[in-house]
Amino acid sequence: MAGVDVKELPKIPEEDVEALKAAVGKGNLAEAAVKAKEALEMVDKIILNIAVTGESGSGKSSFVNTIRGLRDEDAAAAETGVNETTMKTTAYPHPSYPNVTVWDLPGIGTETFKSDTYLKQVGFSRYDFFIIISCTRFKTHDIELAQEIQRQGKQFYFVRSKVDQDLTNEKRHYDQAGILEQSNAPTKRSHQYSESAVLEAIRENCISGLKAAKVTSPRVFLVSRWDLGKYDYPKLQEVLVDELPGHKRHAFLRSLSNVSKETLEKKKQQLQMQIWLKSLASCGVAAVPLPGLSTVCDIAILVTSLKEYCRDFGLNENALATLARQANKPIAELKAVIKSPLSEEITKDLVIKLLTKYAAGAVKYSTYLLNVIPAVGSVVSAAVSLPTTYFMLQNFLDDAAADAVRVLEVAVKGDVSNSGKQHENTRTP
Ligand SMILES: Nc1nc2c(ncn2[C@@H]2O[C@H](COP(=O)(O)OP(=O)(O)O)[C@@H](O)[C@H]2O)c(=O)[nH]1
Ligand SMILES: [Mg+2]
Structure with a gap:
């Protein structure tokens, strides 16, 4: 593995490496990026x-x-x-x-x-x-x-x-x-x-x-x-x-209300499976070099992806306001447990900042990736860009899912058998 001890690096789950291999196959990366983008758009x-x-x-x-x-x-x-x-x-x-x-x-x-x-x-x-x-x-x-x-x-x-x-x-x-x-x-x-x-x-x-x-x-x-x-x-x-x-x-x-930890976990698992596809898609034709980083990517795809994570986990002003109303709690109480940015705060600049955070770690993967999936080498910059975007998306997804769990916990706290009178109070008059 050309001098890289993969064990020392943060873990990329085996399934994810397999998914990437399957997506790239023996073809070239540009083609794989187009296919990845199509596959993602299919879902919508x-x-x-x-x-x-x-x-x-x-x-x-x-x-x-x-x-x-x-x-x-x-x-x-x-x-x-x-x-x-x-x-x-x-x-x-x-x-x-x-x-x-x-x-x-x-x-x-x-x-x-x-x-x-x-x-x-x-x-x-x-x-x-x-x-x-x-x-x-x-x-x-x-x-x-x-x-x-x-x-x-x-x-x-x-x-x-x-x-x-x-x-x-x-x-x-x-x-x-x-x-x-x-x-x-x-x-x-x-x-x-x-x-x-x-x-x-x-x-x-x-x-x-x-x-x-x-x-x-x-x-x-x-x-x-x-x-x-x-x-x-x-x-x-x-x-x-x-x-x-x-x-x-x-x-x-994705459309389900975040009413239980099981639903949140299921959503996270589903989204997890798409991370390589998103990383790949961001290496497509619209990819541009980012100043100061050895990363080449399509920032728009990444901005959209992070906003989608927020939407799926109810981390935007609208969803939080609705939940606050339903739970009869001040919205500030829900927001207090959120550590990652809300949908409204996600901008190109924020994405670049996050990519910078993961770029150094990702460089270590490039040699490894080139060995495991040679097609990645057809676009040299992709060997660094792919793991950078992967880790950025991965961490954001983990954080957003953890935020959603905490928000749910706050929303249901003190909600011991409120099936009777309390409902009449939460209802609008
Ligand atoms: N307490 C309570 N009232 C409900 C529930 N579901 C519906 N209702 C009320 O039952 C009434 C009829 O509901 P609606 O949805 O219009 O019934 P539809 O005719 O089948 O469409 C409304 O006043 C609702 O607020 C429920 O789960 N609990
Ligand atoms: Mg009706």
Whole structure:
């Protein structure tokens, strides 16, 4: 390895070296850079359509808004409310990821409901998967619809909404200490209030209804629009990501709300896999030498990449303001734990500063890289530029992901079972 002891250098994961080798192959670097850029742009072109359906009043439009990170009051939000009935299929693109669209479908459940006709009317073929929402047990038409979706070869997920209301209602039978109020009437309620027992009972009730209607291995996700980080919403996100075909997974994952550490970790892993592609793309035709550095790169690609990391991890003013509102905490409290720059602070100058920081370390890799991937040598400067950009992106990604975890921790701190009254307070009057 021409005098370089790779063990002494900061580690580049084996998979990443393999990914770079695969990207460059035996071809030349300029070609590989073009391919890398195309591969990255492909991700933004992947279209995902999510259908949200269920009875009127079940919480469809609210769910459409929440998964797009919007409040009902926001201009781009779907209309919600007890008297609001959607009669037509409406597309709601995700505000930050316009390739992901959530569709608010007309309410189902009229006397004359026919699942196959309904699916035709709402444009069945468009959707990648269906969310069927109910705020009670699932009814016959929900189940018929699910069976028709399955018959036509697509996935559906049952979501049981408004569980916060169920918990609040149940709690009314207990005193401050969570002890069942004295009553002479016979009751099945346990002596001590238990949130998990109430949730389990709701789940069981839904599942037994679905089983009775011959739905095989039914899964039901319990959610509250007022607290996506609680109950089954994080699990739902995970399952949706896992069950999507590979090429759609990344596009969808990026659009997900950062409600759990698992989601953040998944996002980080996905982005990690693209770092070489981004480094390679930045060595393409638009690459220019940076004064004072032996690095040649396309700064614009790097600026975009860092901004994308910030967007994916919610590290921009807008996302933080939304989170602060949802968590009922001052935005300054969230910002206090952020160590890396926010999206708004990312400029060409900042990127050059960061590259300078990693350039010296990266030089050590050049000989190593030339040996492992000879094609890199076809553009001599790339042997230094690639590891420089790689380490810069890598470190920024690590920092941004760590910031996002800390922000999430602050947002949920003190949020012990705030499923009841506190939600009414966080809601806008
Ligand atoms: N407490 C609570 N209320 C909800 C939840 N989801 C929806 N709602 C309320 O239920 C009402 C009907 O919701 P909407 O989304 O308009 O239902 P749609 O007719 O199915 O689109 C609205 O007042 C919502 O705020 C939830 O998870 N918890
Ligand atoms: Mg609606």
